[in-house]
Amino acid sequence: MSHQLGRVVSVILQRYFGENVQKVGDDLFTYGSKPIALLVKSTGLSRIKVVESLRTLLKYDLAMFEPTPNEVIADYRLIPENVLLMIRYPRYLLQIKTKYGSEAEILIEELLQKACSTATVLLVSIAVKYKDDKQASVAELKEGSEIPTLVPVATITPEIDVRAVIKIMNSGNLAESSDNVYWKVNYDRFHQDIRDEIMIKAITRRIDENAGELLRHMLQHMYLTSPAWAAESTLVPAVELREACLRAAADKPLLNQYFDQYLKVLEESGCGTVRADAGGRGYSVRGAGAARGCLLALLEGLVTERLGYKAARIFRIILDKKYIEEDDVQKNAMLPNKECKELSYKLLEEHFISLQPMRKTASAGGMNKAVYLFHINLHDVAHTVQDMCYKALGNVLRRASHERAAHARLLDKQRRVRSIVHGMRLRAEPQQNIDDVEETLTPSELAVLQGVEKRLKQLSAAELEIDKNLFILKWYFMYTH
Amino acid sequence: MAGRGRGRGGSGLSLTTEQIQALGVTRGDNAPPTLVPPPLFPKLEKKPLPLICDAATDYMLIVKDQFIEYLHESPAFVKVKTETDGVERYSDKYKMLALDAKQNKLLDCVWVNMPTELRPQAKRPRTVPRKRKLDDPEEIAKRLQTLEKKETLETDEAIDGKKKELNNENVDEEEELEDEHEQEYELDDGTDYANNYFDNGEDYEEEDDNLDDGPVY
Numbered sequence: 001m002s003h004q005l006g007r008v009v010s011v012i013l014q015r016y017f018g019e020n021v022q023k024v025g026d027d028l029f030t031y032g033s034k035p036i037a038l039l040v041k042s043t044g045l046s047r048i049k050v051v052e053s054l055r056t057l058l059k060y061d062l063a064m065f066e067p068t069p070n071e072v073i074a075d076y077r078l079i080p081e082n083v084l085l086m087i088r089y090p091r092y093l094l095q096i097k098t099k100y101g102s103e104a105e106i107l108i109e110e111l112l113q114k115a116c117s118t119a120t121v122l123l124v125s126i127a128v129k130y131k132d133d134k135q136a137s138v139a140e141l142k143e144g145s146e147i148p149t150l151v152p153v154a155t156i157t158p159e160i161d162v163r164a165v166i167k168i169m170n171s172g173n174l175a176e177s178s179d180n181v182y183w184k185v186n187y188d189r190f191h192q193d194i195r196d197e198i199m200i201k202a203i204t205r206r207i208d209e210n211a212g213e214l215l216r217h218m219l220q221h222m223y224l225t226s227p228a229w230a231a232e233s234t235l236v237p238a239v240e241l242r243e244a245c246l247r248a249a250a251d252k253p254l255l256n257q258y259f260d261q262y263l264k265v266l267e268e269s270g271c272g273t274v275r276a277d278a279g280g281r282g283y284s285v286r287g288a289g290a291a292r293g294c295l296l297a298l299l300e301g302l303v304t305e306r307l308g309y310k311a312a313r314i315f316r317i318i319l320d321k322k323y324i325e326e327d328d329v330q331k332n333a334m335l336p337n338k339e340c341k342e343l344s345y346k347l348l349e350e351h352f353i354s355l356q357p358m359r360k361t362a363s364a365g366g367m368n369k370a371v372y373l374f375h376i377n378l379h380d381v382a383h384t385v386q387d388m389c390y391k392a393l394g395n396v397l398r399r400a401s402h403e404r405a406a407h408a409r410l411l412d413k414q415r416r417v418r419s420i421v422h423g424m425r426l427r428a429e430p431q432q433n434i435d436d437v438e439e440t441l442t443p444s445e446l447a448v449l450q451g452v453e454k455r456l457k458q459l460s461a462a463e464l465e466i467d468k469n470l471f472i473l474k475w476y477f478m479y480t481h
Numbered sequence: 482m483a484g485r486g487r488g489r490g491g492s493g494l495s496l497t498t499e500q501i502q503a504l505g506v507t508r509g510d511n512a513p514p515t516l517v518p519p520p521l522f523p524k525l526e527k528k529p530l531p532l533i534c535d536a537a538t539d540y541m542l543i544v545k546d547q548f549i550e551y552l553h554e555s556p557a558f559v560k561v562k563t564e565t566d567g568v569e570r571y572s573d574k575y576k577m578l579a580l581d582a583k584q585n586k587l588l589d590c591v592w593v594n595m596p597t598e599l600r601p602q603a604k605r606p607r608t609v610p611r612k613r614k615l616d617d618p619e620e621i622a623k624r625l626q627t628l629e630k631k632e633t634l635e636t637d638e639a640i641d642g643k644k645k646e647l648n649n650e651n652v653d654e655e656e657e658l659e660d661e662h663e664q665e666y667e668l669d670d671g672t673d674y675a676n677n678y679f680d681n682g683e684d685y686e687e688e689d690d691n692l693d694d695g696p697v698y
Contacts, residue, residue, distance in 0.1 A: 461534065
């Protein structure tokens, strides 16, 4: 739990849920678990507001409660990881849309908004919302519910009665649903999908498209036998793999032709993603290796962006040789002496590399020459980078909220003009009136607004990028603890 | 190693010119000491790569905005009570309209999973406030009588000891009071000159020695 993490959590809560929830969240983060009475005292809010904030936090799974020794009062505790997950929601929706289609996406979106609900309530509310266009497809929605990314809170999958749903839809009374099973979004499954995509993309970029296909099949086989996040999966026999590829990838003749070669190439230059067993009978997918490879790529990219390509070269050399002296670095990097020293000290400053002193005691009485070796402690560096990401994310969100606050009046005006124009268009009013309304926004205001929108969009996109990095870091940490 | 002791006979806290050259710092490098604080946002030497701005990102941004809009409209967004300055404004009418629409919406949660104190509780009928004993004048009279009796009993029993103690306490209190009065009297002279003014003379803190080099950053 770092200071930066606390800051990010605070800013996220403010953006999504407002200041009261932010205050409560801050308090819980600093003090761990607290009962309501203490929260009321320390935040200074009224009890009603605290209760409302806690309801929100518990509903969206951002906090949990446990009984105090008193057994009547509950202690509340914040879950920071889940707060960070909120940034990732759009990514989940994009994922679902590309994989399973837009109906599935609607389903997941509704479920994300409601956080937790029964199936009937969900379907009915979707049907009501999209009454105009998608009436018939509601029935298809449920059959199309082979969506593995939903998980019922209990472990039984209920039968969804179509007729009951339609009855409720017509009567419009949600209280009639007798469903007792609540559904939630299964974030873990989403993370699995994202991880697979990252691996396949990485291999495709590194080797070839066919190799990517190969990896995809391998992953599919892997899911049949071993747990999803295992550091090393069970063996996938090569024969099965070949057959699967023959069947599925009929349009990739090259893959089938050079199947064995692809396997070998994947093993050798795939950065530890895949490993063959001794006899060559089967291959196992190494999740830990892939995570490490991705992390290294991330670090290199980071160093390049921050300190330049020369620093990245130095970084790679130190990574390669594990422990290396300063002069050797300069020899291998082929950079001018002064620059090499400067960059390596900068790398040291930013904690990308660390020093390891070694004392060569020549003899008692002689000057002891201490040799300093550069090396990279991947775990520490990963933590540093994670902190950097938290800081960056906090800054981005804070800056965005500052922009919004500074131009709040203008943004409000624009929103109102837009809604009025929209209403006018629906009623088919003459274009002249619409123009009049639009002109209430003067050109200078429009220019300012455009700048603000552009900046907000950039900051929003930056959030998503930072989140991608945080995903890789979290994936790496899964295997080192 | 032998060269280390050559320039200075002492313990070698600073480096010789040879060593400085070895480190790569040449003579003309020393910049004049700056007297300005470093800028808050220093110029980036390496600009970061541009953000990816393709259709997928656009879609994600739109989706995110929609989600946030939804949250803000829902009762999940807990509103801060804004303080008015008591001035009536034209926009109040519209703000009230908007507020009332959202005022009494209760957040839709699975109440079974939440602790009791968070669940929406029906308004309890106000219990009759307990009659405080001392409100009744009869009770007051009774109380006074019992207290009187107690007092007379006590004073009969332990007059001497208590009186002495009381006297001592009184004397102490009086002394304290006197002291306080005296102090107050001292502080408040009625003159315009501050009593704490102490003139050390002109040469008291003059040894400057140029210790003050300016702010260090």
